[in-house]
Amino acid sequence: xxxxxxxxxxxxxxxLTIAVEADIASGLPQVNLVGLPDSAVRESSERVxxxxxxxxxxxxxxxxxxxxxxxxxxxxxxxxxxxIAAAILVASEQLPAASFQHTLLIGELSLNGEIRAVPGVxxxxxxxxxxxxxxxxxxxxxxxxxxxxxGIEVYALTHLNELAAWKEGDSWQxxxxxxxxxxxxxxxxxxxxxSDIDRDQIxxxxxxxxxxxxxxxxLIAAAGSHNLxxxxxxxxxxxxxxxxxxxxxxxxxxxxxxxxxxIYSVAGKLGPSPTSLIRTRPFRSPHHTISAGGLIGGGxxxxxxxxxxxxxxxxxxxxxxxxxxxxxxxxxxxxxxRAVTIARTKAVFRFPARFMxxxxxxxxxxxxxxxxxxxxxxxxxxxxxxxxRSKISGPLLDRIDLLLEVPRPKSFNTARSGMTSSEMNSLxxxxxxRQHHRAKKAGVHWNAELTGAALHRTVxxxxxxxxxxxxxxxxxGISFRAHDRILRLARTIADxxxxxxxxxEHMSEAIQYRRSGERLGE
Numbered sequence: 001x002x003x004x005x006x007x008x009x010x011x012x013x014x015x016l017t018i019a020v021e022a023d024i025a026s027g028l029p030q031v032n033l034v035g036l037p038d039s040a041v042r043e044s045s046e047r048v049x050x051x052x053x054x055x056x057x058x059x060x061x062x063x064x065x066x067x068x069x070x071x072x073x074x075x076x077x078x079x080x081x082x083x084i085a086a087a088i089l090v091a092s093e094q095l096p097a098a099s100f101q102h103t104l105l106i107g108e109l110s111l112n113g114e115i116r117a118v119p120g121v122x123x124x125x126x127x128x129x130x131x132x133x134x135x136x137x138x139x140x141x142x143x144x145x146x147x148x149x150x151g152i153e154v155y156a157l158t159h160l161n162e163l164a165a166w167k168e169g170d171s172w173q174x175x176x177x178x179x180x181x182x183x184x185x186x187x188x189x190x191x192x193x194x195s196d197i198d199r200d201q202i203x204x205x206x207x208x209x210x211x212x213x214x215x216x217x218x219l220i221a222a223a224g225s226h227n228l229x230x231x232x233x234x235x236x237x238x239x240x241x242x243x244x245x246x247x248x249x250x251x252x253x254x255x256x257x258x259x260x261x262x263i264y265s266v267a268g269k270l271g272p273s274p275t276s277l278i279r280t281r282p283f284r285s286p287h288h289t290i291s292a293g294g295l296i297g298g299g300x301x302x303x304x305x306x307x308x309x310x311x312x313x314x315x316x317x318x319x320x321x322x323x324x325x326x327x328x329x330x331x332x333x334x335x336x337x338r339a340v341t342i343a344r345t346k347a348v349f350r351f352p353a354r355f356m357x358x359x360x361x362x363x364x365x366x367x368x369x370x371x372x373x374x375x376x377x378x379x380x381x382x383x384x385x386x387x388x389r390s391k392i393s394g395p396l397l398d399r400i401d402l403l404l405e406v407p408r409p410k411s412f413n414t415a416r417s418g419m420t421s422s423e424m425n426s427l428x429x430x431x432x433x434r435q436h437h438r439a440k441k442a443g444v445h446w447n448a449e450l451t452g453a454a455l456h457r458t459v460x461x462x463x464x465x466x467x468x469x470x471x472x473x474x475x476x477g478i479s480f481r482a483h484d485r486i487l488r489l490a491r492t493i494a495d496x497x498x499x500x501x502x503x504x505e506h507m508s509e510a511i512q513y514r515r516s517g518e519r520l521g522e
């Protein structure tokens with residue numbers, strides 16, 4: 001007897017719908033599993049055998065062949081257990097084939113038949129819905145996650161013996177998962193509704209005294225998704241400033257929220273019962289001991305790294321020179337291409353990595369290089385300072401738009417708090433709105449992603465600003481990459497100022513952010 005059901009796997013962060021075929025023929029009792037399975041999939045035959053026997057079904061004492069098609073794609077994980085078990089039960093006529101038409105089955109089995117949750121359900125169900133699957137049967141622990149998507153019925157099981165309901169008329173309808181339904185908004189304004197963020201639960205820039213120049217730089221970086229590096233002595237507030245970035249970023253749009261939620265589903269970081277898509281932009285802050293693989297992802301079966309977990313959000317690297325040189329250098333490609341490609345023998349995995357890099361550093365190992373008279377003086381040798389800074393290569397610095405020094409405040413008593421996060425967020429949202437309207441022509445939403453003809457078409461320079469840029473290019477010796485980054489930055493500054501054209505004051509401020517980092521290369 002033959003049966004074919006639908007299972008699923010994950011490649012990168014995308015789901016793959018797999019045909020799980022079972023054939024029962026005469027011969028010595030054995031189970032052959034083919035179709036490029038990994039070790040976890042190959043071991044499923046023993047889990048399935050024990051689960052079927054312990055749930056009151058009969059395991060066929062015949063020659064059983066399980067094929068996972070297409071056969072040229074590597075299959076991984078334990079999510080095939082349920083679909084393999086159901087295919088065997090259908091092929092042995094213990095369950096009706098008609099009940100599983102256009103039905104995706106996902107789940108790991110324990111030896112007693114318990115159905116356990118698996119990671120990556122969201123992209124699996126999304127892909128199955130695109131392939132016109134009408135329903136999905138999965139573990140109760142994954143039901144809330146699958147229900148985040150519309151257009152597919154979700155049936156939640158806790159035990160394999162509950163599949164018996166599928167041969168008893170409509171009794172299987174009792175397993176239909178029906179979460180509370182919330183209608184998603186369609187307008188752009190509602191997609192960027194700042195009320196989606198509970199600002200009482202996050203840090204606020206209103207708590208920061210002084211540092212108005214640094215807060216201005218962070219506002220501009222957030223408004224255009226520009227990379228940012230803060231340099232200054234210890235205790236000046238660099239980390240404090242960076243950790244408040246989420247408080248001024250706009251919420252994710254529906255499309256972005258689905259992307260981010262899929263990533264966290266694959267990484268197993270979504271939580272047991274999500275009630276909605278992730279709406280706030282990710283903020284990742286890995287320790288400086290992280291490896292290059294931990295940053296960009298990897299492993300024998302590649303999994304998302306920190307740059308992918310920070311997709312559509314912020315990757316914050318505190319004490320940047322303390323990270324290993326190899327770890328920092330692997331950031332160059334994702335910062336440019338906005339994606340990570342990891343090649344393995346039997347597959348190529350692609351992970352999205354559209355993140356904003358925020359980093360902080362001291363000017364030297366002791367942290368007090370460049371202090372003026374009356375401040376604590378640096379005790380580092382010139383060689384130690386050069387060695388410390390050499391960990392950050394020129395090509396990496398060239399990919400950072402804002403290079404800002406955060407000086408030690410001269411007076412504490414007279415410092416003012418300045419703008420709050422809510423006020424800064426209003427300016428960021430307004431700038432994002434302007435970029436959104438231009439995106440139809442530019443092809444990208446954020447100014448930091450503008451390239452080529454779209455960049456020069458979008459950045460309308462006034463005559464004085466164009467002259468200032470040419471002069472700076474000749475005098476500062478900046479690279480062509482840095483030249484384009486100055487253009488993008490000036491465009492964002494103009495957006496924050498509600499200006500259609502880029503004027504001289506906008507260009508001057510953008511150039512100043514590049515010049516502020518000159519001392520980092522001394």
